[in-house]
Amino acid sequence: MKAQDKIYIPIVREEKRELLCTIWWPEDNRTESDKEFISGVIPYIRKDALLEWAKEHYTSLDITKRDMWDGGYNCAIKELIDKLNSL
Numbered sequence: 847m848k849a850q851d852k853i854y855i856p857i858v859r860e861e862k863r864e865l866l867c868t869i870w871w872p873e874d875n876r877t878e879s880d881k882e883f884i885s886g887v888i889p890y891i892r893k894d895a896l897l898e899w900a901k902e903h904y905t906s907l908d909i910t911k912r913d914m915w916d917g918g919y920n921c922a923i924k925e926l927i928d929k930l931n932s933l
Contacts, residue, residue, distance in 0.1 A: 851895040852933045854887040856880075891933045899929055 854874045856867040864885055874887055903925060 849892060849894075852889060852891050854889055856884045857886045857888065859883055859885050891930070895933070896929070900926065 850872050853870045853872060855870045856876075857864050858867045860883075866888070867884075870890075871887075874889070876884055876887065
């Protein structure tokens with residue numbers, strides 16, 4: 847079974863405390879009835895998933911010295927930001 851790239855860890859309210867729940871969700875699927883005992887969720891992105899994607903894209907980039915000064919870094923950073931936002 848392949849691990850999820852992104853999971854959501856619920857924050858549970860209990861007697862005026864907030865605790866991390868040991869059960870996680872593959873999606874942020876809170877319902878209205880959850881709001882009385884779940885105060886929020888923490889999205890968690892697997893580092894391995896991001897590193898695997900970055901390595902694949904790094905080898906496909908055609909960056910020369912000129913490209914680096916003319917926006918090559920900006921392009922790579924934008925791709926990384928877009929990928930992080932998509933997870």
